[in-house]
Amino acid sequence: MITRSVASVDSLTWQEQLAGSIRDPKELLHLLELDSLEPDALELGTHGTESLTKSLLGQALSASADFQLRVPMAYLQRIKKGDLNDPLLLQVLPLEEELTGAPGYTADPLGEQAANPIPGLIHKYHGRVLLIVSPNCAINCRYCFRRHFSYQNNKPGRNEWQQALDYIATDHSITEVIYSGGDPLAASDRQLLWLTEQIAQINHVKRLRVHTRLPIVIPDRITDHCLQWLTSTDLLTTLVIHSNHPNELDHHVGHALKKLSNAGVTLLNQTVLLSGINDSVESLQALSEKLFQLGVLPYYIHQLDKVKGAAHFEVPDQRAKQLITKLMAQLPGYLVPKLVREIPDHPNKVPLL
Ligand SMILES: *Cc1c(COP(=O)(O)O)cnc(C)c1O
Ligand code: SF4
Numbered sequence: 001m002i003t004r005s006v007a008s009v010d011s012l013t014w015q016e017q018l019a020g021s022i023r024d025p026k027e028l029l030h031l032l033e034l035d036s037l038e039p040d041a042l043e044l045g046t047h048g049t050e051s052l053t054k055s056l057l058g059q060a061l062s063a064s065a066d067f068q069l070r071v072p073m074a075y076l077q078r079i080k081k082g083d084l085n086d087p088l089l090l091q092v093l094p095l096e097e098e099l100t101g102a103p104g105y106t107a108d109p110l111g112e113q114a115a116n117p118i119p120g121l122i123h124k125y126h127g128r129v130l131l132i133v134s135p136n137c138a139i140n141c142r143y144c145f146r147r148h149f150s151y152q153n154n155k156p157g158r159n160e161w162q163q164a165l166d167y168i169a170t171d172h173s174i175t176e177v178i179y180s181g182g183d184p185l186a187a188s189d190r191q192l193l194w195l196t197e198q199i200a201q202i203n204h205v206k207r208l209r210v211h212t213r214l215p216i217v218i219p220d221r222i223t224d225h226c227l228q229w230l231t232s233t234d235l236l237t238t239l240v241i242h243s244n245h246p247n248e249l250d251h252h253v254g255h256a257l258k259k260l261s262n263a264g265v266t267l268l269n270q271t272v273l274l275s276g277i278n279d280s281v282e283s284l285q286a287l288s289e290k291l292f293q294l295g296v297l298p299y300y301i302h303q304l305d306k307v308k309g310a311a312h313f314e315v316p317d318q319r320a321k322q323l324i325t326k327l328m329a330q331l332p333g334y335l336v337p338k339l340v341r342e343i344p345d346h347p348n349k350v351p352l353l
Contacts, residue, residue, distance in 0.1 A: 014221040033081045063098040067098075069093075070140035086247075097312040118167050131180065131195075134182045138186060176207040178210075206236060208235040210239045215239070222259050237265050239260055239266070243271065245277060258295065260295075268297055270337070271287065271300070272304060273315050279320075317341075
């Protein structure tokens with residue numbers, strides 16, 4: 001069944017790594033040596049006792065039927081073998097808790113379908129539009145607020161892109177375009193170059209922002225071609241990466257980020273606060289410090305969006321505020337991310353502190 005070895009990513013292109021990501025729960029558990037855990041070992045999991053009624057594989061299979069398992073090898077290499085509580089593993093491992101409904105947790109928690117005037121374009125905030133540049137992600141994060149998003153209706157081709165470009169060109173209040181997804185860097189550099197050139201021709205757009213988790217997940221994604229379209233434009237470019245835990249930031253990621261900062265791209269990070277993964281002052285402090293070492297400033301720390309299947313990741317607001325208050329007492333102000341929650345119909349992300 002399993003032929004690949006964990007060391008095998010080094011010679012692969014990012015596209016090959018993307019295509020070769022693990023989707024089979026059985027393979028994931030095998031590679032991480034979790035298929036031979038004694039039933040007793042499962043009791044050590046922090047994720048509640050209910051989940052222990054079924055085997056890990058059974059859970060992973062049923063929870064991934066709804067939202068597929070997806071982990072590239074480059075990310076898997078950073079997960080500790082045999083450790084069910086690994087903070088990176090818990091972000092990607094489908095568990096039975098996802099299948100339990102929770103009050104207030106819905107399929108479209110942000111009401112994004114309503115702010116979606118043109119396929120692939122979301123205009124919710126003043127001056128900024130978000131483009132769903134690619135429906136695909138390199139990794140499927142179990143807490144993802146877009147896990148039920150209708151990407152089928154948001155998969156623009158060139159003609160639809162023209163509609164989105166016309167929309168932006170017509171509205172002179174738009175000064176910033178945000179590439180989002182899915183993960184925008186799952187698109188090819190050729191497509192991204194084309195789109196960026198079109199946007200750069202619209203005079204009132206001054207800034208381009210790319211929200212992406214790919215530099216964390218598959219750092220080889222930051223190719224010379226990628227740097228080229230990011231920097232060969234008069235738009236001011238910012239890349240907002242998405243890292244939740246210091247263990248994600250290994251030397252490969254550091255190398256990719258260095259290339260970006262050397263090229264003059266502003267680097268920010270956003271984090272989702274996740275129970276059992278990063279809800280401690282120690283891990284948030286280490287994350288901020290490591291990010292700064294790599295040339296990245298913390299931007300937002302998000303309270304979880306209430307998407308169906310993610311309730312077990314919730315950190316109550318009061319505890320979230322306590323954590324950030326403690327973080328403020330430990331770190332310089334510029335290393336403390338803003339604690340925010342997204343509220344539908346609100347003109348901005350709402351600060352909780
Ligand atoms: C988060 C978000 C933005 C950007 O908000 P900032 O506060 O500028 O980071 C823009 N559009 C949408 C739809 C968003 O969700
Ligand atoms: S990379 Fe971002 S959009 Fe993709 S699954 Fe993870 S959180 Fe969701």
